[in-house]
Amino acid sequence: MIYTIINVVNETEAYRLDALVELGRAWPQSLTVAEIARRRNIPPKFLARLLGELAREELLVTARGARGGVRLATAPGHVALARLLRAQAQPDAGGPAVRWLAERAAEAQARALAGLNLAELLRVEDEANATADFVI
Numbered sequence: 846m847i848y849t850i851i852n853v854v855n856e857t858e859a860y861r862l863d864a865l866v867e868l869g870r871a872w873p874q875s876l877t878v879a880e881i882a883r884r885r886n887i888p889p890k891f892l893a894r895l896l897g898e899l900a901r902e903e904l905l906v907t908a909r910g911a912r913g914g915v916r917l918a919t920a921p922g923h924v925a926l927a928r929l930l931r932a933q934a935q936p937d938a939g940g941p942a943v944r945w946l947a948e949r950a951a952e953a954q955a956r957a958l959a960g961l962n963l964a965e966l967l968r969v970e971d972e973a974n975a976t977a978d979f980v981i
Contacts, residue, residue: 858930860887861895865929866970868905869921869963875914904928917963924963927955 863885868876878896882889896915899905906918917924939947 857895860885860892861899862929862966863887864892864895865899865904865917865924865963866966868915868917869924869967872917872921875908875912875916877914881915921963921967925958926961926963926966927958929963930954930958 864881864887867881867884878889878893881887881896882892885892887895896905896907900907900915904918904924905915907913907915
């Protein structure tokens, strides 16, 4: 049997983070779902669902109408990564050793994310985009 013990960022969470990074870059302005989807290559209907979830979690503010859109509810530096990455459920399968390892992995993830925020992701992305990519 294969157990998934460590899965820090799955595809859904990657889309959530990409959308939040884009909104963090635009802070304090709003963006439309279509604009975020285009910039980050996220399926628009899926993105709309994710943004609805984030709004219910009070991470986003939404507005309808011609000047509508979505924006972060607070500055990127105030959005903790530990809040954005959902804790993984403990495995139902496996014995005491597997459950012990899963608990240690969850604790390590919590320690790794402590003190990190969305502004840090923006900084990392800016650095990556500023680095020249030379192929010889």
